[in-house]
Amino acid sequence: MSLLAGTMLASVLSAGTALSADQKPDFVSGGVLKICTSGEFPPMEYYENPGDKDLVGFEIDVMDAIAKRWGAKAEYVVGDFKGLLPSLDSKRCDLVASGIMITPARLEKYDGIPYFGSHVVLVTAASDTETKVPADVSGKIMAIEAGTTYEKTVADLNAELEAAGKEPIQAQTYPSASGVIEQILVGRATATITQDTTAAYRMLQVPGRLAIPYTYEESENYGIYLRKSDSDRQMLKEAIEALQASGEMKAFLKKWNLPETSTDVSHDVN
Numbered sequence: 001m002s003l004l005a006g007t008m009l010a011s012v013l014s015a016g017t018a019l020s021a022d023q024k025p026d027f028v029s030g031g032v033l034k035i036c037t038s039g040e041f042p043p044m045e046y047y048e049n050p051g052d053k054d055l056v057g058f059e060i061d062v063m064d065a066i067a068k069r070w071g072a073k074a075e076y077v078v079g080d081f082k083g084l085l086p087s088l089d090s091k092r093c094d095l096v097a098s099g100i101m102i103t104p105a106r107l108e109k110y111d112g113i114p115y116f117g118s119h120v121v122l123v124t125a126a127s128d129t130e131t132k133v134p135a136d137v138s139g140k141i142m143a144i145e146a147g148t149t150y151e152k153t154v155a156d157l158n159a160e161l162e163a164a165g166k167e168p169i170q171a172q173t174y175p176s177a178s179g180v181i182e183q184i185l186v187g188r189a190t191a192t193i194t195q196d197t198t199a200a201y202r203m204l205q206v207p208g209r210l211a212i213p214y215t216y217e218e219s220e221n222y223g224i225y226l227r228k229s230d231s232d233r234q235m236l237k238e239a240i241e242a243l244q245a246s247g248e249m250k251a252f253l254k255k256w257n258l259p260e261t262s263t264d265v266s267h268d269v270n
Helices: 002-021 058-069 081-089 150-163 177-185 196-205 230-246 248-255
Strands: 032-037 073-078 095-101 111-125 141-145 170-174 191-195 210-226
Touching (some): 058 230, 058 248, 081 210, 141 150, 150 170, 150 191, 191 196
Parallel strands (some): 141 170
Antiparallel strands (some): 111 210
């Protein structure tokens, strides 16, 4: 009887351990992980060719891998960048992954896990020899992707310019990163502020036509957002850390020609 009881106890403990290892958020219990993304931020997530139905990119590989760890299939809900976080409220999706920055304002309403470090850069036409720093865009047009943190960057710069008695930058917003770059290529805008990831990808697309005259010193983190939940946030953090520890994350970076240290960031927000 003692042997039987011991065997049963061991089985129960073993089952409990296995269950713990297989924990996943309730929102993937149906076998589908819904992710909101703009689909317009290469090489993070984008459509490789016009008419393609499936997204590709570094962040797509990461989200597919997380879904697989949770025994689910990733399903992407594509929409405008500024509407991604509100889609969490309406439960159109379970996570937001779209090259989106971790900011204190966003964390007041949503949970977010940082996992990718990037620098902001100023992008101009390669033929522009006058624009060397952001202040040089004074009195000129700067194209900005709507709903991004770059809008505040320009607003802060304008406050400095006006305090110095200089003309403010004329900020014009566009719904996509590709639309912003197009304004520079056709000469409608002098510059844009974007991430080094986006700039590198666009420069490969149009060799010799774009330049990065200025790189901001501060590093900012992309993150994955979800609705407020301590347990769900912890499970997402553990999934990201598992990908980093296994080497999968580094393999994704290499695949998309991104800096190998990009994911060497803390996954905590405090």
